[in-house]
Amino acid sequence: MVISNDLAALVGFASEAVLWGINFVLYTASLVLLLRRARSCGLNVPILVLGCALFVSCTAHFALEFSHFVVTLRDTGVDGYANETKPLVGADILISLTDLIGDVVLVYRCWVIWERNYWIIILPLLTAIAGFFIP
Template sequence: MASFEHTVNPDQATFLGFGLEGVAYGIHVILFGIAVSLLVNKGRKGPSIGPIFGVSALLFCLSTVHFAINFNNVYTSTMVHPRPHIAAETHLLVGADAMFILSDFFSQLVLIYRCYLVWNRNIWVVILPVLVAFAAASCGFAVIGLVLSIAPTAPQAPADIVPFGDASFAMSLILNFISSSLIVGRVWWLARGNEVPGVPGLSRSRHILRQATGVIVESGLLFLATQFVFVILFAIAHPAQALVEPLAVQIYVRPSLHTSACFPSF
């Protein structure tokens, strides 16, 4: 395994990750409150709102639990019962790892469901993405189980089981890219169909479709970039993965309710 002793060590990455997650969680709470206000107080309605709102609320709860676990770990390890390494795995931190896997899984389900709606509820379009989402989550939980069996206090996955994690996170990364591409491609096609030759400007429906595409692309790119960085860091067993993982949990939650609040039909 490569040595990264001159960059950042697991304890530093864990502490920095906790701090950045705190900032991201604070922003997330504000955005979540704004989105709920738009959906509830202003009467936003649409066929996709019920399921997506429910899963988005669940994702918010998962991100809250994840941040609470990390806060408890840092506070307890430095203030209450100081220990040499705050990055060392504990049973409580295993729970945070589980929150990470579940957040990724449910955020992918929201993306797949939106793809299903955009493609006129065509079940054949989303069968493979659903299977990949379950496979990715299964590999992720297998990694957690193997870590507990082989090295229960290791701050990161041992080299022998890194390939299982690579498979899980790579599948999630590919799934995100494919689902986002299917959504954007379909929305672009619908927008193209709304263009009227010889008429200046854009129709209202086409303008809305273009706005929706922009929001989806912006959220999807952030999601995709975070996953890509984490996959690379995990594959090379870099300690900085402990810095990216907490941020990823908060970023996974953001696109789901944000798009629904702005564009209920998506």
């Protein structure tokens, strides 16, 4: 049995909805832990800012996908759900930005672990930036 592109896109959206819910729970838990730790050890501002930016970009991407879900199913039904629209192109660009932010979080953590050695992060940072600009 072959699955259609429209049905595959709907399954992908459902999977993304579940994963966004998990992301919401993990983000909330990380905020609680970061803010509790800030009382005794000080606030880790880069991790807080990057974590918030990562969550906001994930949420904006999911909002665009959810809007597409509602509008397309209301107007045309399942047929044509996988067709690319302007908001979906924006969502694709946004997910690339989200990936770049996630890479920056990872590179920052490696930089801290390796005692702020710039030689450790040069190549990963360059590949993350290139991955954003080169399709």
